[in-house]
Amino acid sequence: ATEGFKPTNLSIDAMEVDSHVVSVAYDQDGNPGAPDPNDAYGTAWFNGSASPGSAEGTTMLNIHTYRNGGALGNDLLENLPDDALLKVSGEDGKVACYQVYEEVKIWVDSYSEDSPEAQRLHADTGEPNVAIVVCDDFDWGTEEWDSRVIWYAKLVE
Numbered sequence: 001a002t003e004g005f006k007p008t009n010l011s012i013d014a015m016e017v018d019s020h021v022v023s024v025a026y027d028q029d030g031n032p033g034a035p036d037p038n039d040a041y042g043t044a045w046f047n048g049s050a051s052p053g054s055a056e057g058t059t060m061l062n063i064h065t066y067r068n069g070g071a072l073g074n075d076l077l078e079n080l081p082d083d084a085l086l087k088v089s090g091e092d093g094k095v096a097c098y099q100v101y102e103e104v105k106i107w108v109d110s111y112s113e114d115s116p117e118a119q120r121l122h123a124d125t126g127e128p129n130v131a132i133v134v135c136d137d138f139d140w141g142t143e144e145w146d147s148r149v150i151w152y153a154k155l156v157e
Contacts, residue, residue, distance in 0.1 A: 004051025005090035010043045010061065014084050019043045019072060021061070021088070032133075034062045040071040050124065052088040053096035053155075058123045058131050059088070065135040065145070073134035077149060086130060086153050098130040098153035105136065106148045121150065128155040 007021040024033030024044040032049070035042035043061050050057030065073030086098045106117055121131055130153045135145035 004054035004059075005092075005094040005096075006047075007045045007052045007059075007061075007088045007090050009089040011087045011089070012080070012084055013087070014081050015075065015079055017072065017075070019063075021045050023047045024062070032060055032062060035064060037064070040064060040066060043072070049122065050128070052090065052130065053094060054128055056125050056128055058121060058126075058129045058152075060121065061088075061130060061132045063132060063134050065138075067138045067140075073136075076132065076134055076151070077136060080151060084151075084153075085156075086132075088130065097156050099156045100151050100153040102152045104150045104152065106150065108144070108146055108148065111148075117150075129153060130155075 006023060010019045010021055011017060019041055021043045022035055025047055027033045032046035033044055035044045043063050046060040046062060049060040052059045063073045063076065064071045065077065082100060084100045086100065088096045104117065112118065132151045134149050136149045137146040139146050
């Protein structure tokens with residue numbers, strides 16, 4: 001089986017994106033962590049998910065969306081091509097390339113840990129995928145994000 005690696009960079013040539021990647025665990029609410037709130041263009045690899053380059057499982061990358069724009073998540077929501085090529089790099093020059101094949105929107109109030117989407121997002125087995133997760137649908141009344149957009153990308157040679 002292909003061994004995965006710890007990611008340090010995410011690049012998306014189609015959008016001239018070059019984002020550093022930090023390794024995160026669960027946050028204080030028990031959710032997969034995100035970059036520091038002030039790290040608008042950073043990417044967080046949830047280290048409870050598969051490593052990039054692994055032979056199977058889903059690698060979860062979390063990226064911020066800001067309510068007034070100016071973050072990588074906002075750029076992705078507006079401009080990420082349907083078939084974008086994602087390049088995840090690590091130390092020692094390791095690189096894994098993934099091609100986006102699906103965009104899914106999940107509403108927070110209908111999401112549960114045992115839903116098919118949750119099982120897909122947290123998969124340890126099956127085809128090697130990257131899932132990029134960003135917040136969407138900010139509610140100014142509650143000051144909460146009502147949905148998440150997930151792009152799934154499959155490992156390509």
